[in-house]
Amino acid sequence: MSTLATVPTRTEIAIDWRDALRTAIRTPSELLEFLELSPEQCAALEPCANEFAQLVPRQFAARMRKGDPDDPLLRQVLPLAQEQEAVAGFASDPLEEVDATRNGVVRKYAGRALLIATAACPVHCRYCFRRHFPYAEQTAARDEWQTTVSTLAEDRQITEVILSGGDPLSLSNRRLGALVKQLDELEHLETLRIHTRFPIVLPQRIDTGLLELLAATRLRIVLVIHCNHAQEIDATVVAAVANMRHAGIIVLNQSVLLSGVNDDPDTLVELSRQLFAAGALPYYLHELDRVAGAAHFEVEASRALELIDAIRSRLPGYLVPRLVREIPGTLSKTILG
Numbered sequence: 001m002s003t004l005a006t007v008p009t010r011t012e013i014a015i016d017w018r019d020a021l022r023t024a025i026r027t028p029s030e031l032l033e034f035l036e037l038s039p040e041q042c043a044a045l046e047p048c049a050n051e052f053a054q055l056v057p058r059q060f061a062a063r064m065r066k067g068d069p070d071d072p073l074l075r076q077v078l079p080l081a082q083e084q085e086a087v088a089g090f091a092s093d094p095l096e097e098v099d100a101t102r103n104g105v106v107r108k109y110a111g112r113a114l115l116i117a118t119a120a121c122p123v124h125c126r127y128c129f130r131r132h133f134p135y136a137e138q139t140a141a142r143d144e145w146q147t148t149v150s151t152l153a154e155d156r157q158i159t160e161v162i163l164s165g166g167d168p169l170s171l172s173n174r175r176l177g178a179l180v181k182q183l184d185e186l187e188h189l190e191t192l193r194i195h196t197r198f199p200i201v202l203p204q205r206i207d208t209g210l211l212e213l214l215a216a217t218r219l220r221i222v223l224v225i226h227c228n229h230a231q232e233i234d235a236t237v238v239a240a241v242a243n244m245r246h247a248g249i250i251v252l253n254q255s256v257l258l259s260g261v262n263d264d265p266d267t268l269v270e271l272s273r274q275l276f277a278a279g280a281l282p283y284y285l286h287e288l289d290r291v292a293g294a295a296h297f298e299v300e301a302s303r304a305l306e307l308i309d310a311i312r313s314r315l316p317g318y319l320v321p322r323l324v325r326e327i328p329g330t331l332s333k334t335i336l337g
C-alpha cells in the first residue's frame with residue numbers, strides 16, 4: 001500500500017495537506033498576482049470577494065497557466081462581480097436539501113443516507129451548490145458522530161452511507177477512523193461512498209493513515225472524486241489515485257458541466273482520457289445546479305446533449321459519463337444522456 005505508482009518530486013511528497021491549506025491563496029488579488037496577470041487583464045475579469053470566501057491551495061494554482069485570464073482552473077475558483085447578480089431561477093438551496101436534513105443526515109435517495117460530514121473544503125468552487133448551506137447547524141461529525149450513527153442504526157433499509165460536505169476528507173484520520181469503525185459495526189450497511197475533491201486539489205491528503213483505515217473496514221469503499229478539466233490532473237493526482245486503487249478502493253469521477261471551463265467536446269474527451277489513464281472512471285457529468293451566484297457557469301440543456309452526443313461518437317462507452325440533472329424531491333438523479 002505504501003508503494004507510490006509514479007514518482008512525484010520529494011517536495012511534492014513532503015507537503016503536509018494541513019500546511020497547504022494554511023498557506024492557501026485567499027484573496028483574488030494574490031491569486032491574480034501569482035498568475036502574473038497584468039492590471040488590465042485583472043480589471044477585465046472583474047474579481048470581487050464575497051461572503052463565500054476564496055480558497056485556493058498553491059499546489060492547485062500552480063496547475064493554472066500563467067498570464068491566461070481564461071484559464072479553466074482559474075475560472076472555477078476566482079470570485080467575480082457576476083456572483084452578486086440576482087438571476088431568476090437561481091436559489092440559495094437549489095436542491096431543497098435544508099428541509100431534508102436532520103442532524104447532518106440528508107435522506108433523499110432510497111436505501112442511502114448522505115452525511116454532511118463537515119463544512120470544510122480544500123478549495124472553494126464558485127459553482128458549488130452548497131455554497132449557501134447552513135453548515136453551522138448541520139454537520140454529522142459534531143458530538144463525535146453519536147447522533148448520526150444512532151440515526152443510521154435505527155433504519156435497516158439503509159445499505160449505503162455517502163460522506164459529503166464540505167469535503168469529508170477535511171476531517172482528520174482520527175475522526176474519520178472513529179466513524180468508519182462505528183459504521184462497520186452496523187450490519188445492514190454494505191458500502192461507504194466518499195465524495196471528495198481532495199485527490200484532485202491536494203492529493204497529499206491520501207496519506208498512509210487514510211489508506212490504512214479505509215482498507216481495514218469490511219465495508220466496500222467507493223471514492224467519487226471531482227475533476228472538471230484534464231489540466232487538474234498531474235503526477236501527484238495520478239499517484240494518489242493509484243494508491244487508492246491499490247488499497248482496494250473503487251475510484252469514480254464526477255464533473256460539473258461549466259461554461260468557459262469544459263463545455264466543448266475536445267476538453268471533455270481529453271478529461272475522460274486523462275481520468276482513465278490515471279485510474280478513475282468517468283461516472284457523472286452534472287448539469288449545473290442552479291445555485292445563486294453561479295448563473296454565469298450555466299450551459300444550455302440542448303448544448304449539454306449535443307456535447308454528450310459528440311463525445312459518445314469519439315470515445316468507448318465506458319469513458320462516456322452519464323449526463324445527469326438533480327431534481328429536488330426525486331429519488332435518484334435524472335439521466336439526460
Ligand code: SF4
Binds near residue numbers: 121166
Ligand atoms: S470541494 Fe465540493 S463541497 Fe467544496 S466547494 Fe468544491 S464542490 Fe463544493
